[in-house]
Amino acid sequence: xxxxxxxxxxxxxxxxxxxxxxxxxxxxxxxxxxxxxxxxxxxxxxxxxxxxxxxxxxxxxxxxxxxxxxxxxxxxxxxxxxxxxxxxxxxxxxxxxxxxxxxxxxxxxxxxxxxxxxxxxxxxxxxxxxxxxxxxxxxxxxxxxxxxxxxxxxxxxxxxxxxxxxxxxxxxxxxxxxxxxxxxxxxxxxxxxxxxxxxxxxxxxxxxxxxxxxxxxxxxxxxxxxxxxxxxxxxxxxxxxxxxxxxxxxxxxxxxxxxxxxxxxxxxxxxxxxxxxxxxxxxxxxxxxxxxxxxxxxxxxxxxxxxxxxxxxxxxxxxxxxxxxxxxxxxxxxxxxxxxxxxxxxxxxxxxxxxxxxxxxxxxxxxxxxxxxxxxxxxxxxxxxxxxxxxxxxxxxxxxxxxxxxxxxxxxxxxxxxxxxxxxxxxxxxxxxxxxxxxxxxxxxxxxxxxxxxxxxxxxxxxxxxxxxxxxxxxxxxxxxxxxxxxxxxxxxxxxxxxxxxxxxxxxxxxxxxxxxxxxxxxxxxxxxxxxxxxxxxxxxxxxxxxxxxxxxxxxxxxxxxxxxxxxxxxxxxxxxxxxxxxxxxxxxxxxxxxxxxxxxxxxxxxxxxxxxxxxxxxxxxxxxxxxxxxxxxx
Numbered sequence: 001x002x003x004x005x006x007x008x009x010x011x012x013x014x015x016x017x018x019x020x021x022x023x024x025x026x027x028x029x030x031x032x033x034x035x036x037x038x039x040x041x042x043x044x045x046x047x048x049x050x051x052x053x054x055x056x057x058x059x060x061x062x063x064x065x066x067x068x069x070x071x072x073x074x075x076x077x078x079x080x081x082x083x084x085x086x087x088x089x090x091x092x093x094x095x096x097x098x099x100x101x102x103x104x105x106x107x108x109x110x111x112x113x114x115x116x117x118x119x120x121x122x123x124x125x126x127x128x129x130x131x132x133x134x135x136x137x138x139x140x141x142x143x144x145x146x147x148x149x150x151x152x153x154x155x156x157x158x159x160x161x162x163x164x165x166x167x168x169x170x171x172x173x174x175x176x177x178x179x180x181x182x183x184x185x186x187x188x189x190x191x192x193x194x195x196x197x198x199x200x201x202x203x204x205x206x207x208x209x210x211x212x213x214x215x216x217x218x219x220x221x222x223x224x225x226x227x228x229x230x231x232x233x234x235x236x237x238x239x240x241x242x243x244x245x246x247x248x249x250x251x252x253x254x255x256x257x258x259x260x261x262x263x264x265x266x267x268x269x270x271x272x273x274x275x276x277x278x279x280x281x282x283x284x285x286x287x288x289x290x291x292x293x294x295x296x297x298x299x300x301x302x303x304x305x306x307x308x309x310x311x312x313x314x315x316x317x318x319x320x321x322x323x324x325x326x327x328x329x330x331x332x333x334x335x336x337x338x339x340x341x342x343x344x345x346x347x348x349x350x351x352x353x354x355x356x357x358x359x360x361x362x363x364x365x366x367x368x369x370x371x372x373x374x375x376x377x378x379x380x381x382x383x384x385x386x387x388x389x390x391x392x393x394x395x396x397x398x399x400x401x402x403x404x405x406x407x408x409x410x411x412x413x414x415x416x417x418x419x420x421x422x423x424x425x426x427x428x429x430x431x432x433x434x435x436x437x438x439x440x441x442x443x444x445x446x447x448x449x450x451x452x453x454x455x456x457x458x459x460x461x462x463x464x465x466x467x468x469x470x471x472x473x474x475x476x477x478x479x480x481x482x483x484x485x486x487x488x489x490x491x492x493x494x495x496x497x498x499x500x501x502x503x504x505x506x507x508x509x510x511x512x513x514x515x516x517x518x519x520x521x522x523x524x525x526x527x528x529x530x531x532x533x534x535x536x537x538x539x540x541x542x543x544x545x546x547x548x549x550x551x552x553x554x555x556x557x558x559x560x561x562x563x564x565x566x567x568x569x570x571x572x573x574x575x576x577x578x579x580x581x582x583x584x585x586x587x588x589x590x591x592x593x594x595x596x597x598x599x600x601x602x603x604x605x606x607x608x609x610x611x612x613x614x615x616x617x618x619x620x621x622x623x624x625x626x627x628x629x630x631x632x633x634x635x
Contacts, residue, residue, distance in 0.1 A: 004136045009038055011086045011140065012148040015078050018086075019069055019193070022285050025276075027340035030058070030065035032348060038152070048152045055348040056170050059162065060181045067185035072193060074153050077146035081195050081289075087137050088293025094130045096295070096314065099244040101126050165355060196286045202323045204281065207330075210428025212420060221594045223584070224416060226423065230432035231404040234423060235588060237411045237580050246318060246412035247581045248298075250309040250325075251589070252405045253438040257304050257518070259395060261374040261442075265386035269342075270396040271301045273389055276342060277335035279327035284338050291320070298324040300400070304375075305439040305517055307399040315413045322426035329400050329430050332393070339389045346387075350380055357458030361630040365466065368453045369626055373444045403430035405437070407588050411580045441518035446470055452627040456634055462506075463532040464630040465539060470523040471624045475516035477592055478603065479615075485607060486615040487512045487524070488562050489554045493545045498528060498538055505530045505538060512619060516590065524619045532631050539627070546620045553613035566604045 013036055020034040034052040041047035050070065054062030097104075115121040160178055164170060212234075214227040226234040256267040278284040295314040298321060302308070309328060313321035353359045363378040370376035377383065408427065410419070446468075473479075491510045498505045505528040512524030530538050573579040574597075583597055 003132055004140075007090070007133065007136055008140055008145055009148055011083065011090065012078075012145050012152075013037055014086045014089065015082045015145070016069070016073055018082070018288075019073070020066070023065060023069060025285060025338055025341045027337035029341045029344055030054070031062035032345055034062070034066050034069075036070075036152075055344070056164075056167070056351060059164075059173055060177070063178070063181050064185045064188070067182060068188060068190050070149070070153050071185065072190045073146075074149040076192060077149075078142065079193065079195055080142055083140075083142050083145060085289060085292035087140075091133060091137060092293050092295060092314075094126070094133045096244045097126045098130045100242055103242050165352065167355070196289065198282075198286060198290050200281055202280060202282070202290065202320070203326060207326060207425060207429035209421075209425040211424055212428070218594045221597055223594055226420075228423070228428040230428055230430060231434070232427055232430065233407040233588075234427070235407065235409045235584055236414075236416060236419065237409075237584060238414055238416060239412055239577055239580065241412075241575050241577050243413055244295075244314050245577055246313045246315055246321070246410060246414050247577050248309075248311055248313075248321070248325075248408065248410045249581060249585060250406050250408040251306045251585070252308075252399075252403075252407070253306055254399060255303050255305045255307055255439055256395075257439040257442050258437065263391060263395065264375055265383055266388045266391035267302065267395050269387060270392040270399075271299075272342060273339055273392045274332050274334065274396045275300050275328075276338045277333050278338075279324065279333060280331040283333070283335045294320050296321040296324060298328055300328055300396070302396070302399055304442070312412075318414065318419070319422060322422045326426040326430065329403055332396055332400070334389055334393050336389070343384070343387060346379070347384055350384060353379065357455075357460075357630060357632075358464065360457040361455045361464060361628070364453055364455045365626075365628045368451065368628075369446045369468070370444055371447055375442055375444050401431060402433035402435045403427075404432040404434050406430075409581060409584050409588070411577045411584070439518060445521075446624070446626070448624055450622065450625045450627075452629070454629045454631065456631050458630075458632050461532060461632055462529055463535050463632070464529050465527065465535060466626075466628040467526045467539065467542060468523065468626040468628075469525070469620050469622060469624065470521065470626075471621060473514050473520050473522035473618070475514045475520045475590075477586075477590065477596065480514045481603060482607070482611050482615045483512055483514060483522070483524075483619055485562060485566070486549075486554075486612045486619065489558055489612055490545065490549050490616065492558050493548065493555075494526065494542060497541050497545050498530075522619050535629055535631070546616065549616040550613065550620065553609040553616075556609070559607075559609055559612065563604050563607060567601060570600050570604070 016036050020036070023029065024031055024033055031052040031054045034050075036048065036050045038046055038048050050066060052062040052066045112121075112123055116123045162173060162178065164172060210229040212226045213229050216225040217223075218225065222237065224236045226236070228234065256264065259267040276284050278287045282290055294317045296311070296317040297313070298309055298311040300307070300309055309325060311321065311324070366376050366378070487510050491508065494508050494510065498508055508526070508528045510524070510526050512522070514520065514522045526542055528538065528542075584594070586592065587594055587596060
């Protein structure tokens with residue numbers, strides 16, 4: 001009976017959270033986000049938490065909206081359609097866990113057993129739980145679920161917490177102010193919840209299928225490659241690593257680099273603005289409802305050099321996935337309300353971001369490093385002023401107007417025979433303009449020579465330091481690997497020298513890589529936080545570690561340990577869908593033979609201390625060096 005009650009409460013919270021999210025995505029939303037949940041409190045006592053994050057001075061508006069949504073649910077209850085969607089999503093979650101039971105990670109098992117021992121949480125297993133859910137869900141009525149509001153929305157045993165930044169012009173409400181909003185919400189009428197019509201199909205005009213015109217099988221990696229009649233390239237890797245997962249990604253060269261600098265803000269926001277508007281005849285809210293109980297998503301993104309798509313699906317929902325991909329190309333749409341909610345979130349973020357010393361520091365570094373380049377401007381009021389939904393829509397439509405130069409990759413639990421008609425119907429039918437285009441160099445090279453910047457912001461006695469090295473480099477798959485390994489190796493002595501020997505840093509991070517496009521460049525960086533009095537001493541200590549790596553190379557024990565870790569990691573990677581998706585994307589973008597995946601162990605075994613030393617010399621070359629330091633304000 002407790003388990004049945006838990007399912008009932010879960011349905012209630014999911015439906016109320018769906019309504020709260022829906023209200024937050026409408027134009028002029030009363031809050032940035034809001035939610036309700038039940039969780040453990042102390043011992044056998046539970047706690048129901050309702051929360052909302054609001055913009056400056058908007059506490060009354062946000063609190064009132066949260067309470068009105070609770071009130072509507074308490075008095076009117078939910079609809080049968082909402083309950084049906086919540087049930088569909090619930091059973092799908094359990095079915096997915098059941099399908100993946102043999103691929104479940106050991107850490108998940110360990111966590112469940114720890115909860116069983118420490119908190120007496122039952123562990124009957126997913127098969128038993130799935131059977132219980134299948135038994136209980138059909139018997140749960142709307143009246144039962146609606147009754148949860150009576151227990152949850154009590155006006156006793158209630159604590160109200162309010163927090164806000166200390167900021168001039170942002171008044172803090174008194175207890176009386178907050179109680180007045182609660183009383184006012186009880187007297188305020190609300191609109192009855194209306195259900196949208198979700199009866200029309202996702203794709204209303206059936207596409208005319210194209211054809212697979214060429215097939216290549218790469219036996220060494222069990223990868224199949226198709227070329228379609230509209231010139232799209234398809235890479236397919238069927239696996240049995242997860243029973244309920246298919247991953248996909250797609251890319252085409254161009255991206256925002258082809259947009260004029262005056263249009264960069266609408267270009268940078270195009271993917272969020274348009275994907276947040278839905279597809280076809282469904283806005284984003286309706287689409288989420290339409291896809292209840294279905295696991296399929298296809299998200300567009302526009303980077304500097306590529307326009308992309310990415311997502312995943314359950315094998316049962318592959319056709320829905322292909323329909324979403326098709327609509328992302330052929331029937332994008334705009335939604336003023338959804339866009340208004342997005343702009344509202346950005347405005348709230350902009351109003352507060354400069355109170356964060358890390359943001360001020362980041363802006364100063366970007367401004368100096370890229371010499372105020374128009375593509376490296378901060379997210380500020382000028383950014384907000386440059387937003388333009390229609391311009392974003394035109395840029396999006398242009399970037400996805402021609403599918404002929406796209407490469408699609410699919411990895412996961414699927415059958416090639418079943419995939420082929422879906423590919424021919426929904427991908428081979430995409431528009432083919434046969435445009436000859438690629439990305440262009442936007443000429444945003446970082447400043448040459450040795451430079452530094454110091455920023456004074458905040459009162460906390462803590463500094464942040466960034467050391468950056470950059471310059472020209474010839475890209476290669478192997479050299480990128482050597483650089484990545486050198487980064488891992490230099491982290492070891494850096495951690496020892498800065499954190500353990502000096503006792504002066506809160507953490508050390510090292511990163512680096514080589515870019516091939518639009519031209520060969522490298523960039524490496526070291527970052528750490530420390531006491532302001534120790535900044536210069538620790539910078540010198542970091543440089544000494546770099547010098548040791550350049551002159552002496554890595555310690556033999558460190559190199560052996562890193563190589564052993566890599567061999568183990570590669571053994572695990574080869575059984576992960578996400579690894580194959582990333583690897584195949586790298587190989588296709590850079591015209592690398594797929595068999596490179598089978599040579600990784602040999603590459604690791606052949607790695608030498610001399611290779612690491614040479615990489616340290618080359619990629620910590622301080623010909624172009626940028627030193628950035630954040631200090632607290634001088635009071």
